[in-house]
Amino acid sequence: MERSSANLWRKINSRYNLVGCKCQNCGALYFPSRVVCRKCGRDSKITEARFSGNGVISSYTNIRVPPDSFKEEAPYTIAIVKLDEGPSVEGHVVESGGEVKIGSRVRAVFRKMYVEGDEGLIYYHYKFELA
Ligand SMILES: [Zn+2]
Incomplete structure (x- = not known):
């Protein structure tokens, strides 16, 4: 696993702000971000794209x-959300x-995800709430 601060920041930015990418060549949007567009391959022109949530x-x-890591949250709901x-x-x-139903409108919110280790390191992530 890469441990560089740039890589860490990219992951944090994506988790906190729903930042994925857009291919400027064909307009395809991806989350999480990709290096190469699935449709365009070597013609990809990837730029950062922030999603509304x-x-x-x-x-x-x-x-x-x-x-x-989630035992204190259970029971809880995991959803696939079409942005x-x-x-x-x-x-x-x-x-x-x-x-929660299929078709329910949701919006992304920023919440505590879990607490790690004896030091109580808190990890945050986007979650969804009914809109
Ligand atoms: Zn493309």
């Missing part, structure tokens, strides 16, 4: 038996009182 749930599941700009992304759905 608004979209629609296209699939979801409820997790009752989570990995250790308004096109790409689909996976994310946790935060408890917001409404009923």
Whole structure:
């Protein structure tokens, strides 16, 4: 795994701000970001693209038996969200009182993801809430 600060920053930027990319050659949008466009190959002209975080749930599941890092959150919902700009992304759905359904409108929010280790290092990430 690459440990450079630039790589770390890219990951943080993408997690915090939903930054993916756009191929300026054909207009295709990707999240997470790619180095080469799937359609254009060597003709790719990739630039950074920030997504609104608004979209629609296209699939979801409820997790009752989570990995250790999320055991305090269970049960919780994981959804595939089709962003308004096109790409689909996976994310946790935060408890917001409404009923999660296929077709529900959601927006991305910035939330605590998990706490790691004895030092309590907190990781943040985008999640989705019903809009
Ligand atoms: Zn392209």
